[in-house]
Amino acid sequence: MPVRNKTVARDYLELSELLARVKEGVEDAFPDRYWVKGEISSWSPRANGHCYLNLSQSVDGKQVADIRAMIWKWQYPQLKVFFEDTTGQELRAGITVLVRVQVSFSELYGISLFIDDIDPAFTVGEQALAKKKAIEKLTKSGYLDMQQELALPRLPYALAVITSKTAAGYGDFRRHLLENGAGYAFRLDLFEALMQGEQAPASIISALLEAQEHPYDAILILRGGGSEMDLSCFDDYDLAVAIATCPVPVITAIGHDRDYHIADMVANRYVKTPTALADLFLDAYAEEDATLDMLEARVRKAVSDRLAGMTRTVDAAVARLRFAVEMRLRQAESALALQEALIAKSDPRSILRLGYVLVTGGDGKVLKTAARVRAGDRIGVRFADGALTATVDEVKQDARPGRA
Secondary structure, three states, X not given: OOOOOOOOOOOOXXXXXXXXXXXHHHHXXXXXXXXXXXXXXXXXXXXXXXXXXXXXXXXXXXXXXXXXXXXXXXXXXXXXXXXXXXXXXXXXXXXXXXXXXXXXXXXXXXEEXXXXXXXXXXXXXXXXXXXXXXXXXXXXXXOOOHHHHXXXXXXXXXXXXXXXXXXXXXXXXXXXXXXXXXXXXXXEEEEEOOOOOOOHHHHHHHHHHHHOOOOOOEEEEEXXXXXXXXXXXXXXXXXXXXHHOOOOOEEEEEOOOOOOOHHHHHXXXXXXXXXXXXXXXXXXXXXXXXXXXXXXXXXXXXXXXXXXXXHHHHHHXXXXXHHHHHHHHHHHHHHXXXXXXXXXXXXXXXXXXXXXXXXXXXXXXXXXXXXXXXXXXXXXXXXXXXXXXXXXXXXXXXXXXXXX
């Protein structure tokens, strides 16, 4: 280095003077108020009523700008209420905002921004745009329909629930499902996760990965209602991919009727509320009960019809048998009567009563021909009213005698 042999008098500025010139230059360069887009990277309301924060900008995940900002205590309450009433979201770190600022420079604290207005519609629009881009990316990658290839069991029993343990929606879901009047039984295992805020997507993904290591029939992601901003974590792209690629059917029940998130779009199915989710499973069991009741009624009717048919068949067979027996009896009675008539007709006593006689030989046998009788034989003659014994004096035979 060169050696200085003598002291040289130099012109210089006091630091305060230099900074005063900087302040003047900054204020001359930025005389107006400007609308600035930035992410709130830090947020610190103070007890004195002022709110201190940092606005930053990132490109491809790398921070490229950062500056201190402040909202005076006489403006902070109004801006906070206005933003939160319009968006339904808390004004806090981690969200992107469009604010109107006055550029200021302090000799002690450097450059900073004073915020006096905020556009809540911009924040809502930014999130809507991010949601649209995420949906396009999911569609292009084929994630939207992956869960639809999984079949939910007809009667789901083992259920993993991802939610906050203290969430009101979880309590409603448990009561409605487990205290059902029909007595249907379910197994519920809770996997706790944050359900709103910047850390919610990563927390839900972690719970989802843990749950899918076990043999569940379905994994349920649920929370009660909330503002659009509170539920914006369910539009996260990485969470959507985790749901889409889960090997177990995922069912979502997020928010109220007006809410529809990317998580709902990629899930196997979604319902509007936790209570409606409980009804989904209860209805499945009730439908199965109705089917079984219908089958039972059909079996009972088939058996009844069969028995009725068999009874009719038996009755008809009995009737035919009775008729056949009666006919046989009648025929037998007729035959018997005929036999009786024949017997009665051929009874010698009947013949005798007609004036005929019965002649017997000496051996007592009936004589049917004169050829068997000789003169001098003794014969018996039987009349209807008596009998006599006689001796044959003479036998006269016809020219054509009959057989003996």
